[in-house]
Amino acid sequence: MVTSAELRRRHASPWEAAVGHRFVDELGAGTVDDAVLARYLAQDALFLDAFVALLGAAVAASDRPGPRMVVARQLGLVAGDEDDYFTRALARLGVTGPATPADPTAGFLTLMDDARRSADYPTVMTVLLVAEWLYLDWAERLGDAPSDWLYAEWVELHRGPAFAAWVGFLRDEVDRVGADEPAFARAVELELAFFEAAYG
Numbered sequence: 021m022v023t024s025a026e027l028r029r030r031h032a033s034p035w036e037a038a039v040g041h042r043f044v045d046e047l048g049a050g051t052v053d054d055a056v057l058a059r060y061l062a063q064d065a066l067f068l069d070a071f072v073a074l075l076g077a078a079v080a081a082s083d084r085p086g087p088r089m090v091v092a093r094q095l096g097l098v099a100g101d102e103d104d105y106f107t108r109a110l111a112r113l114g115v116t117g118p119a120t121p122a123d124p125t126a127g128f129l130t131l132m133d134d135a136r137r138s139a140d141y142p143t144v145m146t147v148l149l150v151a152e153w154l155y156l157d158w159a160e161r162l163g164d165a166p167s168d169w170l171y172a173e174w175v176e177l178h179r180g181p182a183f184a185a186w187v188g189f190l191r192d193e194v195d196r197v198g199a200d201e202p203a204f205a206r207a208v209e210l211e212l213a214f215f216e217a218a219y220g
């Protein structure tokens with residue numbers, strides 16, 4: 021069975037391109053153009069909805085009570101603190117209505133909806149793993165977050181002991197139940213395209 025560590029090695033090229041993307045550097049410096057940040061967050065609000073549904077699928081599909089509870093707790097955080105961040109950030113950036121999905125967003129929605137409908141726990145957990153692990157990776161590579169809450173909160177939502185433990189749990193689960201490598205590869209590719217699309 022292929023491990024999460026091996027999958028990351030096998031897909032290191034798009035993974036490194038994503039975590040080293042210009043968007044991440046600008047996030048760390050607090051210098052993302054407002055139009056770029058607005059485009060990114062409007063697309064990510066669409067991502068968030070499908071992501072919450074995917075967390076729900078993991079809750080439903082888990083083969084053990086302990087992991088089910090861990091995912092359920094995280095679902096509560098995403099639907100709480102993270103959703104609250106989106107409400108405030110989109111308002112500050114003047115984003116009023118829902119966006120039309122750009123290609124990488126549409127790709128992610130398909131990947132997540134297909135995984136959710138499959139109700140296949142290894143596939144669901146593999147997609148969650150990439151989405152969370154890749155974000156932890158870029159966030160941990162940044163130094164002190166900018167003082168502006170718009171940047172600081174987005175960075176801090178994706179690092180720190182609790183988020184690192186969540187990603188550790190996802191890795192342990194994928195290593196326990198087995199990964200879906202095509203889903204892993206597609207998710208990494210989409211993460212890179214998602215950052216790229218923010219620049220229009």
Ligand SMILES: Cc1ncc(CN)c(N)n1
Pocket residue numbers: 064067151152155211214
């Ligand atoms: C596209 C994307 N990928 C991952 C994450 C982190 N959950 C996110 N907010 N957006």
